[in-house]
Amino acid sequence: MHLIETRDLTYTYPGNVTALHSLNFVAPRNARIAVIGSNGAGKSTLFKCFNGIFKPSSGSVLIRGEPITKENIREVRKFVGIVFQNADDQIFSPTVEQDVAFGPTNLGLDEKTIHHRVHEALKLVGIEDLAHRVPHHLSGGEKKRVAIAGIIAMEPEVLVLDEPTAGLDPKGVHDLVEFINSLSKTYGMTVIFSTHDVSMVAEVADYVYVMNKGRFVAEGSVEEIFLQPDMLRSVRLDVPVLPKLIRSLNTHGVPVPMAYTYEDVERALITTYNGVPQDSNIP
Numbered sequence: 449m450h451l452i453e454t455r456d457l458t459y460t461y462p463g464n465v466t467a468l469h470s471l472n473f474v475a476p477r478n479a480r481i482a483v484i485g486s487n488g489a490g491k492s493t494l495f496k497c498f499n500g501i502f503k504p505s506s507g508s509v510l511i512r513g514e515p516i517t518k519e520n521i522r523e524v525r526k527f528v529g530i531v532f533q534n535a536d537d538q539i540f541s542p543t544v545e546q547d548v549a550f551g552p553t554n555l556g557l558d559e560k561t562i563h564h565r566v567h568e569a570l571k572l573v574g575i576e577d578l579a580h581r582v583p584h585h586l587s588g589g590e591k592k593r594v595a596i597a598g599i600i601a602m603e604p605e606v607l608v609l610d611e612p613t614a615g616l617d618p619k620g621v622h623d624l625v626e627f628i629n630s631l632s633k634t635y636g637m638t639v640i641f642s643t644h645d646v647s648m649v650a651e652v653a654d655y656v657y658v659m660n661k662g663r664f665v666a667e668g669s670v671e672e673i674f675l676q677p678d679m680l681r682s683v684r685l686d687v688p689v690l691p692k693l694i695r696s697l698n699t700h701g702v703p704v705p706m707a708y709t710y711e712d713v714e715r716a717l718i719t720t721y722n723g724v725p726q727d728s729n730i731p
C-alpha cells in the first residue's frame with residue numbers, strides 16, 4: 449500500500465482556476481520524490497492536498513489507502529508533515545524553541561518528550577544556537593530551518609518540503625541535501641519535495657514527477673527524466689549542468705559515460721582518463 453496516492457485528482461480554486469488536472473501520484477515507503485515544475489505549475493496546490501488543506505474538486509487523495517475525512521484528519525496531519533514554501537506562514541511563536549515545540553505540544557506529548565524532540569530537531573537542522581531568538585527577526589534561510597525543525601519535531605512518516613532550497617545559501621543547500629538523505633537512510637522517512645532547481649534533484653531524488661500547467665508531463669527515475677532535455681525545456685526547466693556538460697563533451701567526441709551527481713561525474717572522469725579511480729584533491 450502506498451503512503452500517499454492521488455487518483456485523478458483535480459482541484460479548482462474559487463474563481464474557476466483549475467490548478468490540478470486529473471493527477472495520479474504515488475509515494476511508496478522510504479521514497480525520495482521530487483516534483484519539478486516552473487512557476488504556477490501546481491506544486492504547492494498539490495502538496496496542500498496531501499494533508500487535507502485542500503479537498504479534491506474531483507478524484508481522491510488516499511493516505512495509507514484511506515481517503516482523508518473529518519475523523520482521521522488529525523492522524524493524517526501527524527503522518528504527513530508539510531513545510532510550506534513561505535516560512536512566514538508557519539512561524540508565529542515568540543521564540544524559536546517555542547515555535548518548534550508548538551506541533552509536539554499539540555500532539556499532547558509530555559514535557560520531557562517535547563523538550564527532547566525540540567532539541568533534536570534544532571540540532572538536525574543546525575540551528576541550536578538560535579533557540580532563544582525571535583523567529584520574525586531571523587533571516588529567510590534561518591526561518592526556513594525553523595519551519596523544517598517544527599515539522600521534524602512532530603516526527604511525521606512523510607515529510608513534504610515545498611521549495612526547501614529557495615533562499616538558502618550554498619552551504620544551506622548542501623546541508624539540506626545531506627539532511628534529506630539522512631532522514632531517508634537513518635529514519636526510513638519518505639520525503640517529497642518540490643523545486644525548480646534541477647541541480648539538486650539528482651543528489652536527492654530517486655523518482656521525479658515533472659509538472660506543467662497542473663498536469664504531470666513526465667515521470668520516472670532521475671536518468672529517465674534528464675535524458676529528455678527537449679521535454680524539460682518545453683516546460684521552462686533544464687537539464688542539470690553536469691549531465692548537460694557530459695552530453696556536450698560526448699557530441700564533441702570526448703567519451704565520458706553519463707553521470708548525474710558530482711561524485712559520479714568525478715569518478716567517471718577519473719576512470720576515463722586515469723584508468724583507475726583514486727582519491728582526488730578536488731575540494
Ligand SMILES: Nc1ncnc2c1ncn2[C@@H]1O[C@H](COP(=O)(O)OP(=O)(O)OP(=O)(O)O)[C@@H](O)[C@H]1O
Nearest residue numbers: 461463465467485486487488489490491492493494
Ligand atoms: N488562491 C488562489 N486562487 C486562485 N488561483 C490560485 C490560487 N493559488 C494559486 N492559484 C493558481 O494555481 C496555479 C498553481 O499555483 P501553485 O502555487 O500551486 O504553483 P507552484 O507550482 O507552486 O508555483 P511556484 O513555483 O511559483 O511556487 C497557478 O496558476 C496559480 O495562479
Ligand SMILES: [Mg+2]
Nearest residue numbers: 491492533610
Ligand atoms: Mg509553489
